[in-house]
Amino acid sequence: MSEYQQFLVERNKVDFLIQKGYLINNILENLNGSYVDFIHPNDQSKETLHISTANGRKYFSSILIKQNTTSYIKNE
Amino acid sequence: MADLSINLAGIKSPNPFWLASAPPTNSGYQVQRAFEAGWGGAVWKTLGDPILNVSSRFAAVSFNGQRVAGFNNIELITDRPIEVNLKEIYETKKRFPNHAIIVSLMVEPKQEKWHEIVKRVEDVGVDGLELNFGCPHGMAERGMGSASGQVPELVERQTFWVKEVATTPVIVKLTPNITDITATAEAAVRGGADAISMINTINSLMGVDLDNWNTIPHVAGKGAHGGYCGPAVKPIALNMVAECARNSRINVPISGIGGISSWQDAVEFMLMGATGVQVCTAAMHHGFRIVEDMIDGLNNYLDEKGIASVSELIGKSVPRYSDWGNLDLNYNIVAKINTDVCINCNKCHIACEDTSHQCIDMLTDTNGNSYLKVREEDCVGCNLCSIVCPVDGAIDMVEVSSDLQPMTWNERQAALNLVAQCKTDVAK
Numbered sequence: 240m241s242e243y244q245q246f247l248v249e250r251n252k253v254d255f256l257i258q259k260g261y262l263i264n265n266i267l268e269n270l271n272g273s274y275v276d277f278i279h280p281n282d283q284s285k286e287t288l289h290i291s292t293a294n295g296r297k298y299f300s301s302i303l304i305k306q307n308t309t310s311y312i313k314n315e
Numbered sequence: 316m317a318d319l320s321i322n323l324a325g326i327k328s329p330n331p332f333w334l335a336s337a338p339p340t341n342s343g344y345q346v347q348r349a350f351e352a353g354w355g356g357a358v359w360k361t362l363g364d365p366i367l368n369v370s371s372r373f374a375a376v377s378f379n380g381q382r383v384a385g386f387n388n389i390e391l392i393t394d395r396p397i398e399v400n401l402k403e404i405y406e407t408k409k410r411f412p413n414h415a416i417i418v419s420l421m422v423e424p425k426q427e428k429w430h431e432i433v434k435r436v437e438d439v440g441v442d443g444l445e446l447n448f449g450c451p452h453g454m455a456e457r458g459m460g461s462a463s464g465q466v467p468e469l470v471e472r473q474t475f476w477v478k479e480v481a482t483t484p485v486i487v488k489l490t491p492n493i494t495d496i497t498a499t500a501e502a503a504v505r506g507g508a509d510a511i512s513m514i515n516t517i518n519s520l521m522g523v524d525l526d527n528w529n530t531i532p533h534v535a536g537k538g539a540h541g542g543y544c545g546p547a548v549k550p551i552a553l554n555m556v557a558e559c560a561r562n563s564r565i566n567v568p569i570s571g572i573g574g575i576s577s578w579q580d581a582v583e584f585m586l587m588g589a590t591g592v593q594v595c596t597a598a599m600h601h602g603f604r605i606v607e608d609m610i611d612g613l614n615n616y617l618d619e620k621g622i623a624s625v626s627e628l629i630g631k632s633v634p635r636y637s638d639w640g641n642l643d644l645n646y647n648i649v650a651k652i653n654t655d656v657c658i659n660c661n662k663c664h665i666a667c668e669d670t671s672h673q674c675i676d677m678l679t680d681t682n683g684n685s686y687l688k689v690r691e692e693d694c695v696g697c698n699l700c701s702i703v704c705p706v707d708g709a710i711d712m713v714e715v716s717s718d719l720q721p722m723t724w725n726e727r728q729a730a731l732n733l734v735a736q737c738k739t740d741v742a743k
Contacts, residue, residue, distance in 0.1 A: 243692040297645060305720070
């Protein structure tokens with residue numbers, strides 16, 4: 240699979256969880272890439288995605304910044 | 316016609332083009348010839364205790380047919396008595412009162428030595444002083460030049476000693492042979508410098524003769540490191556000027572030096588924070604009259620841009636120069652090959668396939684003609700294909716829109732840190 244195809248797979252997985260209402264709860268970054276923990280605010284269910292592509296890391300990071308901004312606005 | 320005059324820390328000159336302290340400014344005859352040709356100022360070759368030079372002093376790198384892509388010298392400061400130099404400086408200033416004469420100085424790091432030479436030089440009516448803390452060869456072995464310039468405390472102290480007695484603006488010339496030039500630039504400012512200039516030459520050995528195994532150049536079979544300059548050093552110099560220009564603690568004007576060979580180079584240095592520029596290698600390569608093209612080119616550029624004064628250029632690109640962590644990770648460009656211009660030499664394909672991201676395909680159309688095509692989704696926008704392409708206009712790097720908001724590495728890391736702090740709250 241090309242790296243671009245791998246990125247599309249990872250992006251779809253991230254989008255799927257975000258569309259179901261999950262929030263990024265924690266990120267572990269190491270030599271293998273990023274492990275992104277998601278949590279659903281209603282039932283506390285958890286999911287973890289392993290993001291290995293550079294574009295995938297940019298993608299979830301952009302979503303995280305958006306999430307942080309939204310939660311900041313809500314808190315205000 | 317735009318106003319080309321500059322005012323660098325109180326030193327006025329009719330244009331921003333000065334000759335740097337070096338062989339071209341060794342004598343009154345040369346400096347007067349330079350002023351007649353149109354140079355706005357000259358930094359007189361460094362005065363100090365007269366030295367002894369060796370024979371065989373220069374060497375140059377030619378690259379792919381371009382002569383003097385890089386230049387190296389092992390010549391030292393003036394070998395003429397100070398009285399002779401001062402007489403010629405006086406005569407030159409008298410004949411060209413509106414041109415800037417700055418005198419480069421180098422003495423042992425002793426207060427009385429600096430006081431003495433500053434007073435003697437200023438007595439003949441110079442426009443400014445430049446302290447040579449950069450010369451990397453010969454003099455450095457005696458504790459002067461770059462040996463002083465690599466130690467911030469010595470830069471600060473010697474600048475302070477000069478400022479104790481100087482009545483004209485003091486420029487401190489910095490060596491690039493140091494990890495972080497802003498450290499010595501800040502020291503110069505702390506010492507009271509009115510301006511800084513950079514870069515002096517870079518430690519270098521030009522080569523080894525494959526037939527007789529001598530160094531290039533060699534002196535009776537022995538060599539020593541020299542100072543490297545010329546077009547090859549321009550990117551290094553430009554970065555150092557920019558790093559100083561964007562440092563808020565270095566709040567003095569900058570005289571840009573290093574590989575400046577054209578009016579375009581001068582504009583780049585001024586956009587990156589230089590108030591004016593100094594030139595040496597290009598004058599040694601082509602003669603003093605290259606300044607005519609520099610002046611004409613600069614004038615035309617300013618007129619085309621509708622800019623009334625060259626000083627309006629100073630520092631305009633500095634806000635665009637930052638740390639890597641402030642660059643937008645979501646900005647994307649990709650290569651586009653214009654098949655009507657491409658000559659199918661395949662250099663881009665080879666470069667991409669062997670050393671980059673394997674995203675340029677060699678294809679054949681329905682008529683059996685070969686063509687190259689970029690798989691844009693795999694292109695990271697590295698520019699390599701357009702760099703190696705021998706045909707102008709065959710490859711364009713074009714911006715592609717992104718659905719994602721701009722995001723820098725620093726912003727990303729801040730977001731990651733925030734989520735780590737807040738995860739407990741989310742879980743609650």
